[in-house]
Amino acid sequence: MxxxxxxxxxxxxxxxxxxxxxxxxxxxxxxxxxxxxxxxxxxxxxxxxxxxxxxxxIFVPTGLAALLLVVIHHIGEPSGASLASSARGSSSYRRVELRGLQAPPANVRHILPEN
Missing domain, CATH: 1.20.5 (Single alpha-helices involved in coiled-coils or other helix-helix interfaces)
Incomplete structure (x- = not known):
């Protein structure tokens, strides 16, 4: 044992x-x-x-900076529809209405590089 x-x-x-x-x-x-x-x-x-x-x-609040990035990213698009759809997905943009945005005039488009 x-x-x-x-x-x-x-x-x-x-x-x-x-x-x-x-x-x-x-x-x-x-x-x-x-x-x-x-x-x-x-x-x-x-x-x-x-x-x-x-x-x-030149400090910009983060939410506004992100919104500007989204707008600049989609600036070459013919309409604001894709911008609105991409902005609806994230929480910081849910409160912002982007449906009324239109494409910028032609003279603005050629200044900014297209993606």
Whole structure:
């Protein structure tokens, strides 16, 4: 009986140790990933503040800038229908009515590069 008990205890101890080691490894990996994410976020914030300091005078709110990008992207289209359909998909544009937009005059089209 003693031999069986010892073996069982050893097996249990080994299993527990393996499980503990695995959990420790996972925790250290998670901590490392969190630290990397924090470093990346800090670097991104530094870059953003640097850009804002340099170009703050021409800073445009993000939503308006995105809307302008969509308009510029679709400026070569013959009608505003595709613009309205693409704008309806994203949440930031749902409140904006774009159905009334028309194609820009011909003299504006040749100034901007077509996609």
């Amino acid at each position: 003693r031999g069986r008990r010892r073996r069982r205890r050893r097996r249990r101890r080994r299993r527990r140790r393996k499980i503990e080691e695995e959990t420790k490894e996972e925790e250290t990996k998670e901590e490392g990933e969190e630290e990397e994410k924090q470093k990346e976020n800090e670097e991104r914030k530094k870059e953003e503040t640097h850009l804002l300091q340099q170009f703050g005078h």
